[in-house]
Amino acid sequence: MTESWDVVVVGAGIAGLTAARVCAEQGLRVVAHDMLAPGGRLINLGAVQAWPGGTPQGPEFAGALLEEVMTAGVEIAYGEVTGLTPGRPITVETGEGPVTARAVVVATGLAADEGALTDTRDWAGRGLSECASCDGPLYAGKKVVVLGGDEWSAAEALELAEVAAHVTVVAARTSWSAAAERAVGAAPSIEVRRGATATGLEGPSALAAVHLDDGTTIEAAGVFLAAATRPRRALLDAAGGDPHVLAAGDVGLPAHTPTLLAAAADGRRAGLAVVDLLSPKD
């Protein structure tokens, strides 16, 4: 029999988990699905920046968040949600088959900005990474390239500079803060190539070089996709404006420097909206 939920949350990052918790605390039956691991982008971060009152480590922060959410009664499910059919109820295609929900929160976040690269999948495990704190140590003493010019690209470059021999940041333009500009400028092993875009990756099996659109080539053993800019909107588009399908977090927020704080606040807003939507009306 198809399992029925009050609320299905897709994406267990900080936005989805916050929305799920708000709903569960109001007595709704809630499941949060994630195709990777609960915590979302948070689990890929070292020291979290721009969080009021401290710089927690990402994985510990994610663990504490998950514990609170499960204590509130949220169920966690693993696997990709591949489709959604609007209606009453809404049908959600999960890794374990279809389930139904009275409301769905889509909190699927942003995908990495691949720029002009078309073959990134082929390079996974051969030099391409989206996580400096996870994969940085693999490049100790080697040359790496960071693609992206936003605040978090600067943070990734600084983290990599602690282990790599040399870091080249390649960015069409940089939009990072003055503080990030100072920190990057003060790091002797970081070079910034503004006005350039990566167009291709090359290597016999592991990565050896990154080609740029200005015709130059950078020797590199690793390339990091540091900017996440593409909203994962497929499920929102499938919902066709169904008012019982709500966006939460980065996937629905206007383009700006995405932050955990904004995503958490938006998750809370979405959770409260779902509670209101599903409350009996007089």
Ligand SMILES: Cc1cc2nc3c(=O)[nH]c(=O)nc-3n(C[C@H](O)[C@H](O)[C@H](O)COP(=O)(O)OP(=O)(O)OC[C@H]3O[C@@H](n4cnc5c(N)ncnc54)[C@H](O)[C@@H]3O)c2cc1C
């Ligand atoms: C390199 C980098 C460093 C950053 N550093 C900081 C920082 O220091 N401080 C800060 O405040 N912000 C930082 N940010 C931004 C912050 O991480 C995001 O704003 C925040 O994680 C967004 O939360 P979210 O819940 O909306 O999305 P996410 O954290 O991206 O979570 C989305 C989740 O949805 C899941 N998902 C997606 N599609 C599906 C599907 N179809 N089925 C099931 N699951 C799915 C994903 O697996 C993921 O777990 C950084 C971002 C980047 C890219």
